[in-house]
Amino acid sequence: MSHTAPTKIRNVVQVRNLAKAYGDNVVLRDVSLSVPEGSVTAMIGPSGAGKSTVLRCMNLLEKPDSGEIEIDGHVINARKKISPKNLAALRRSAGMVFQHFNLFPHMTVLRNISLPQERILGRSRDEANTKTMELLTRMGLGDKADHYPARCSGGQQQRIAIARALALGPRVMLFDEPTSALDPEVGVEVLEVMKELASEGMTMVVVTHEMGFAANVSNELVVMADGCIIESGDPRQIMSDPQHERTRRFLRAVLER
Amino acid sequence: MNALLPDIATILPTLLGGLQISLTLTFFSLLFGLPFGMLFSFGVTADNKIFRYISVFFVEVGRGAPALVLLQLMYYGLPNVQITLTSLVSACLALVWTTAAYTAELIRGGIQSVPHGEIEGSDALGMSVRDRLRFIVIPQGMRIALPSLMGFAVLLFQATSLAYTVAVPELMSQAYSTGSSTFKYLPAFIAAGLLYAAISIPATWLSVLTEKRLSRHL
Ligand SMILES: Nc1ncnc2c1ncn2[C@@H]1O[C@H](COP(=O)(O)OP(=O)(O)OP(=O)(O)O)[C@@H](O)[C@H]1O
Ligand SMILES: [Mg+2]
Numbered sequence: 153m154s155h156t157a158p159t160k161i162r163n164v165v166q167v168r169n170l171a172k173a174y175g176d177n178v179v180l181r182d183v184s185l186s187v188p189e190g191s192v193t194a195m196i197g198p199s200g201a202g203k204s205t206v207l208r209c210m211n212l213l214e215k216p217d218s219g220e221i222e223i224d225g226h227v228i229n230a231r232k233k234i235s236p237k238n239l240a241a242l243r244r245s246a247g248m249v250f251q252h253f254n255l256f257p258h259m260t261v262l263r264n265i266s267l268p269q270e271r272i273l274g275r276s277r278d279e280a281n282t283k284t285m286e287l288l289t290r291m292g293l294g295d296k297a298d299h300y301p302a303r304c305s306g307g308q309q310q311r312i313a314i315a316r317a318l319a320l321g322p323r324v325m326l327f328d329e330p331t332s333a334l335d336p337e338v339g340v341e342v343l344e345v346m347k348e349l350a351s352e353g354m355t356m357v358v359v360t361h362e363m364g365f366a367a368n369v370s371n372e373l374v375v376m377a378d379g380c381i382i383e384s385g386d387p388r389q390i391m392s393d394p395q396h397e398r399t400r401r402f403l404r405a406v407l408e409r
Numbered sequence: 410m411n412a413l414l415p416d417i418a419t420i421l422p423t424l425l426g427g428l429q430i431s432l433t434l435t436f437f438s439l440l441f442g443l444p445f446g447m448l449f450s451f452g453v454t455a456d457n458k459i460f461r462y463i464s465v466f467f468v469e470v471g472r473g474a475p476a477l478v479l480l481q482l483m484y485y486g487l488p489n490v491q492i493t494l495t496s497l498v499s500a501c502l503a504l505v506w507t508t509a510a511y512t513a514e515l516i517r518g519g520i521q522s523v524p525h526g527e528i529e530g531s532d533a534l535g536m537s538v539r540d541r542l543r544f545i546v547i548p549q550g551m552r553i554a555l556p557s558l559m560g561f562a563v564l565l566f567q568a569t570s571l572a573y574t575v576a577v578p579e580l581m582s583q584a585y586s587t588g589s590s591t592f593k594y595l596p597a598f599i600a601a602g603l604l605y606a607a608i609s610i611p612a613t614w615l616s617v618l619t620e621k622r623l624s625r626h627l
Contacts, residue, residue, distance in 0.1 A: 213533060228502075243532070252526055
């Protein structure tokens with residue numbers, strides 16, 4: 153995109169030269185990535201490639217050893233001291249959805265979604281609850297507000313987790329295998345919600361094994377292996393004509409399953 | 410022998426005053442012990458060295474030394490350094506120490522069993538460390554620890570009987586003095602035992618019930 157005529161599209165997320173090791177285990181080597189506003193980036197690759205680590209570094213759940221992360225103008229450099237204010241701003245800009253939902257089991261669905269709005273955005277309880285009900289209704293979960301998460305199905309819990317993140321008005325949504333813990337039929341409910349979000353222009357980064365989603369919804373496909381991005385570009389292009397042997401092997405393994 | 414039942418029946422009401430003192434002692438030990446227990450539960454893993462050393466000292470000594478030793482130390486030992494406490498206050502202080510030490514470990518256990526995913530969930534939302542403790546970690550940690558805290562309260566109630574060694578007129582010393590003045594030791598101690606059981610057994614049931622109720626949403 154950068155070598156064509158100047159465009160108005162800006163990058164919501166920029167990851168520059170990210171590196172991370174756990175002891176001797178080098179998990180990320182020099183990963184750089186840009187996510188344009190309103191685009192969906194799907195991230196695939198074999199287990200242990202470092203996909204989750206890249207995503208978790210983006211909102212500093214994991215601290216990179218070196219490199220820079222910029223989300224919606226908030227820059228964090230791994231080698232410099234991170235101020236709590238900057239960290240909070242960065243995390244507010246990025247909503248995260250986990251494989252296992254990570255809802256708060258001791259709170260009702262309504263409190264799960266309203267409490268963060270009150271504490272982080274300073275909304276009043278009424279404002280927060282109104283926003284929560286609006287989101288729940290949109291997700292088809294209006295009747296679940298007073299239930300506890302454990303009484304909801306996995307697919308419902310994941311949609312609640314998406315609503316909880318959306319309620320804070322993030323500029324980008326990060327998904328780490330949001331459907332991997334769900335039965336395929338239930339996963340579809342979640343994928344539908346994500347597809348709708350994408351069509352509304354939400355910027356998204358999605359680590360996934362759902363090749364259908366990657367092919368049909370994402371604008372950009374990133375293939376990771378051994379801590380590096382080995383290939384990236386148009387999803388259909390890569391899937392039909394992978395340039396890298398490692399990509400070919402991975403796609404073959406996924407498609408034969 | 411056949412006078413045993415009537416003897417128990419006559420002695421039992423005279424011990425109720427003692428029971429009340431035992432319960433009061435339990436109440437104040439919990440009232441002051443639990444906040445310190447909560448404080449030490451964070452202290453033993455705190456980054457701040459002074460806070461950590463103080464917490465570890467109180468927790469280790471409180472758990473390592475028998476409550477009886479702490480009690481004697483407060484009542485008979487402290488006067489050697491010009492600190493004289495009434496028997497009730499020294500008993501209370503010793504039991505507060507024991508309570509703080511044991512509950513610190515119970516609370517820490519509860520807090521550590523809050524699933525890591527929920528902590529990450531609150532981090533990813535951008536919650537402050539304080540809010541995370543206040544809304545996620547402490548409510549759930551306490552909820553997990555509550556049944557064992559209730560179990561501890563029962564043991565503490567029974568441990569108040571140690572206060573008889575420093576002449577606090579609680580249930581045990583009342584039974585003892587009734588026994589020694591009438592030589593009806595057997596009915597006196599049976600009556601005392603019945604009163605301890607009358608509190609302890611339902612309280613234990615309550616802790617089991619609480620455990621069941623609290624696991625509902627999990
Ligand atoms: N907390 C940790 N401590 C030590 N090693 C870790 C930790 N988290 C991840 N790793 C290692 O980092 C590497 C990359 O892990 P990561 O979770 O990013 O892979 P992934 O691409 O998401 O794989 P998967 O598809 O299985 O989720 C793995 O070798 C893993 O063992
Ligand atoms: Mg992963």
